[in-house]
Amino acid sequence: MRYIKKPTEDEYPVYSHIYMDLLEDDGKVLEHLWQNFLEIKKYVYGLPENKLLYRYAEDKWTIKEILVHLIDDERIFAYRALRYARNDDTPLHGFDQDSYARYSRANERSLDSIFEEYEWVRKSTIALFEYLPEESFTWGGEGIDFDGSIINRRTVRGLAYHIAGHELRHFNIIKERYVN
Secondary structure, eight states, X not given: OOOOXXXXXXXXXXXXXXXXXXXXXXXXXXXXXXXHHHHHHHHHHTSOGGGGGOOSSTTOOOHXXXXXXXXXXXXXXXXXXXXXXXXOOOOEEXXXXXXXXXXXXXXXXXXXXXXXXXXXXXXXXXXXXXXXXXXXXXXXXXXXXXXXXXXXXXEHHHHHHHHHHHHHHHHHHIIIIIIX
């Protein structure tokens, strides 16, 4: 798969270091995306059914909700990457992740259906980044808050690495707070 250089600190918001720090600086983010998907799938299928609906605290998501959150987040951030890669730097609003989780009905879905969707989205994301023009990886755009103020800036490759690091962060949270 394509080599994509890890973004520099000025290519993503400061808070995103919690995702970037989890990723190797080897340029193999697309390979990591695929391998991490396989690892998460194997791990989650190995859990007892009751763990998939467990909440470690009030108002925390279940594992099924986390998985659908990862799918939603990946779709949104891949869309942003597509916009920026097509040299569309129109500022984009964020999204209310808690509202998305609440209305996803993830807990009513089978694990098979969740992972089927997850795999389709992942393959689509990998294909997007695999075939973008090389020069587009350093192009970017801004996120805006509900009041219209600029709150962050990301590049296309910053978004690729965000997707991978965000997934790893949630995988670590599953292992630390839901299983142990």
